[in-house]
Amino acid sequence: MSSRDVNATPFALRGFVWLWLLLVAIWLAVSSTFAVESVLAGALISAALAAFFARRFDIWGGIRVSPGRVYHFLLYTGAFLRELVHANIAMMRYVYAPRIQIEPGIVTVKTRLKSPIGRLALANSISLTPGSLVLDLEGDEMLVHCLDLRGADPSEVARGMTRGIEAPLEKTFG
Amino acid sequence: MAETILLAAAALIFLGVVLGVLRLVLGPTAVDRVAAIDMLTITSISLIALYALVAGRFIYLDVALVYGVLSFLAVLAVARYLERGP
Amino acid sequence: MTELIGSIVILIGAVFLFSAGLGMFRMPDAFTRIQAGTKATTLGNTLVLIGIALYFPSWSLKLLIIAYFVFMTNPISSHALARAAYGLQGRCGGGVRLETAGTPDERSGP
Amino acid sequence: MPRAAVIPLLVALGVVFGSVAINYSERTVLPPLAEAYVEMVPRELGAPNVITGILLNYRAFDTLGEVAVLFMVAAGVGLLLGGRAKTDDPDETQRTAAVPPSEIVRHGADILVPLVALFAAYIVVHGHLGPGGGFQGGAVAASCILLLVLAKPEYRVKFAQLSVMESLAGLLIVLLGVAGIVFAGGFLDNRILPLGEFGALFSAGAIPLLSVFLGAKVGCELSVIIGRFRA
Incomplete structure (x- = not known):
């Protein structure tokens, strides 16, 4: 404060x-x-x-409101909507594939958000982007179930999940 | 033209509902069934809204709203029950 | 003209809703089913509501509230469900299938 | 039941529902009684929603009886389960607390409970204009309590306050009914207040007021039932 x-x-x-x-x-x-x-x-x-x-x-x-916070909230909304559409199309590729080839797994994601509403928004955003589903949130660690980890570095996947979303949320809600 | 497209959309949603019901019936575990119900309720909200459009009645949207509230609670309640254990 | 655009948006939403059902049917285990089923519906539902708003612009505020409410509740309920499945898997062993790619610790690295 | 038997069963179910859906056509000609009501309710009571008009005026006495039945159910549930809730069974409390709800659900409930309460108020207040009314709004209000109970194990339903509110709402309904005898045509007559402009929020006489009290009563009764069942 x-x-x-x-x-x-x-x-x-x-x-x-x-x-x-x-x-x-x-x-x-x-x-x-x-x-x-x-x-x-x-x-x-x-x-x-x-x-x-x-x-x-x-x-x-x-909750605090200032022009800067509103601007960052709009940034977050834009990033989130882009992510939502992008990931839904990626999901449709899996669903319509003749054979579903996936390798589900669980990764831990670290967050530095402190305020409850910001953490809620972050978790909901990650849950809403298909391919990732928050299993648990405790302290600064999130357990996230991933749809497909084939040939991907899990820590890279974990970083990519909060990219573009966490920073505006931190500036909006603290 | 627009009516034909709407009809096609309704038919597609209906096919999705059929697949969801199949998963609801076949689902090997309780979690699968509840997931199917979750999917079916959101689809039902869309269907109710579509019916409001076809019937041209604004107040039917109230029904969709309340249905959303109650179905969310239902899924949450079952999830909490499963979590509590047998 | 707006009616035609609205109906096309509704059709796109219907495609997402259908693929949610298909994913629900085809996916191999409970977690992936939750992923496929409860999230493509969010986008599909939103698109259907946007299409209806194009038909009747005076309805758009209420449709916005419904869409917002689904955006709020859907991830929470699917999270609660997935968490329950995760807990169940540890307790009764094999109630829910999950091919974990290693334990969380070794996958995420130091 | 064998897996293979499910498919024909589903197909049969689909055929039944499909034939119902295909043959469905909205009724265009009303039976004479319904026509009389549809014509009479907006004119006499000033309520666009005919069902609520009937339930809260012509058949208001029945509605009062239904609420009384719900009260009996709540009282019965309290009688059967109330004793168990008071005993501090360590095994019971330990099992409930074994898996606390996650942070997401708790804070999600913080945001959603006021919204759901607002929807409940909206449905209750607009009972004479759109679908809904006291019973439906009361059920949504009780779902607020259900959300709290699910998301916060430490939340305790305040039975004493709910009972006082419920009795107060019941008393106010009966007082409105008596006012109907004194100032208008009979018990629970809605014309003790001006009918107002058709379709406005404050119109249709006492029906919105009745709807609010009914919603409070039903909400309290259902909340008591939910609270008793958690244990």
């Missing part, structure tokens, strides 16, 4: 505000109307839920 945070809003209040804004946005998207009464009801319900959950789940207090 930087020294600037001493003057920042209290942990729980910050979590409340972000959770509230997120829930209101989701309410508006789900109900898809901007009628006054609907927005009012959504704001009230979201405020009640945010007040209830923000204190209990400390994950929401760790």
Whole structure:
């Protein structure tokens, strides 16, 4: 934590505000109307839920927003989507091959992310890119099941998994 | 033209569902079956959304949303049960 | 015109959904089945929802929420399932087949 | 069952469902009773969703009875399983804690529980406009508790608070019903509040309020059942 945070809003209040804004946005998207009464009801319900959950789940207090963080989040999203499409096509090559030739295995991947939400995003991204599936996450080590390790160096595979995703996530969530 | 393509898409999804059901029935272990169910539920969300498109009813999307919530919980519950051991 | 593009996007999504089913059927063991089955569906489902959004732009916000929700929940549930399978394999020995390419330690190197 | 027998069974199942799916056509002509309801509910009650209109007005007394049945189930489950939950069986607690859920599931639940709660509130509040209503929203709300129970072994369901909330919601439903007798046509009549603009969120009289209380009651009852069954 930087020294600037001493003057920042209290942990729980910050979590409340972000959770509230997120829930209101989701309410508006789900109900898809901007009628006054609907927005009012959504704001009230979201405020009640945010007040209830923000204190209990400390994950929401760790979120900070600044233009730089938003930019890095967009970078992460782009890298993730490219990876998703690329890896899905690679998966289709295996699935439509006349004979499935794979050599599954397990590698350990090290992460330097500390914040819970960043670690969750990293694990979910690795799980969503086919060819790798997170089996467990403990401390700074992830157990990842790999679809095909033929002729590949496992430590190289492990490094390639977090490449392009971990750095923006670290800058976004810390 | 667009209708024909939609019909082809629905037929493809249906074939995928058939293969998933085969795995559900044949799956040698419980994990295989639950994995098949997981795949089938996500496919069902797409099918419900497609039906909403064909019927032109916005509110059917609510059904897809709630189905997503409940099916996720079902898979999670079975996974936790398997983890706890026999 | 947008309807035609939308239906083509839906068809591409359907191809991914079908290959998820095919992968689910063809893959040799539980882990690879989870990999093939539950993740091609994520992209397929997203593409189908995008296609529907092209048909009805006014629906797109709600479709976005559904897609986001699937993006959130699908990796978590498949992770929980794979972890359960991994635990089961150690406990009852051979309940789930997994051709591990060596132990984790020796594969990942020092 | 031998493996080979599965395939013909599946084919037979496929034929049955396939014929159902192919012959399915949406009913275009309604039977007279349904037509009467479809015409009457939007006009009299101001609710676009005919089913919710019927359930929470014409048949509201039945709905109250159904919730009472659910309450009996919750009470019965509590009676049968409640004693076991209190005894600190070391073997039982040790087995539950043997494999704690992973960090991904725990933090995923942190993010998902507020979202699922919001969906539940949405379904309950929009009961008179779209598919859903008190029962369905209550079930989704209870699935929130299920997610918490699955992801956090240390989470304890607060039975006392849930019971108080559940009784309060039941009391409010009955009070609304009595208000219907006093101010409008009968028990649980929704016209104690103005019908409002058709299709708006605050419309159809007391139906949204009833739906909210019903959702709270059902959610609490199902949560109690889930909490009792974990042990």
